[in-house]
Amino acid sequence: MRVLAKLLLIVCCVCGAFCTQVYAQTKPQQMDIEPAYAWLELIDRGRYFQSWQYASDHFKQNxxxxxxxxxxxxxxxSLGDLVSRELSGYxxxxxxxxxxxxxxxVFQFKSxxxxxxxxxxxxMTRENNELKTVAYLIQ
Known part of the structure; x- marks a missing residue:
């Protein structure tokens, strides 16, 4: 379990460098937000293997x-069940x-x-004409 915690920490550190910056302003209608919610719902429902299946090749390689x-x-x-999730940046x-x-x-949610x-x-990134998860971080 320590190896997994270290892996999650490394991912957080690698991506943490850009997380402090405000994302480029994009109108919500220009972004396809539904795949982000659908992927997170797999996790919320405990469908972890399916969330892995629907992730990008880069994600699966790591x-x-x-x-x-x-x-x-x-x-x-440690978190418990989801109570609410609101898009706070994209x-x-x-x-x-x-x-x-x-x-x-890039989607940021206050959860x-x-x-x-x-x-x-x-x-997320587009892969095989679908949005696929590249990284998921909890901060």
């Missing part, structure tokens, strides 16, 4: 399905620390769980 499951089981235990970036240059949609209120950061 964490296997069983590790992803273990990370989320641990996170769910934008499009062509560079993200730790990722190759590309076209990334309340039964045990904690925090920010969730979801980074």
């Amino acid at each position: 964490i296997d399905a069983s590790q992803w499951n273990d990370v989320l089981v641990g996170a769910k235990a 934008g499009v970036r062509d560079t993200v620390a730790g990722l190759p240059k590309g076209n990334y949609m 309340e769980f039964t045990h904690k209120t925090l920010n969730e950061l979801l980074i």
Whole structure:
């Protein structure tokens, strides 16, 4: 479990460098927000393997399905159930620390769980003509 905690910490540190910046302003109708909510709903419902399946190839290369499951089981235990989630920031970036240059949609949510209120950061990219998750961070 310590290895998984370290892996999650590394991902947070890599992506943390750009998280403090305000995202490029993009009108909500210009962004496809529904896939972000749909992917997060898989996690909310405990469908961790499905969330891994619907992630990008880059995501899958960095964490296997069983590790992803273990990370989320641990996170769910400390957070509790989702109470509310509100989109608090969004934008499009062509560079993200730790990722190759590309076209990334970045979504930040203020989320309340039964045990904690925090920010969730979801980074997605278009792969095979679908938006796929590249990174998911809890801050």
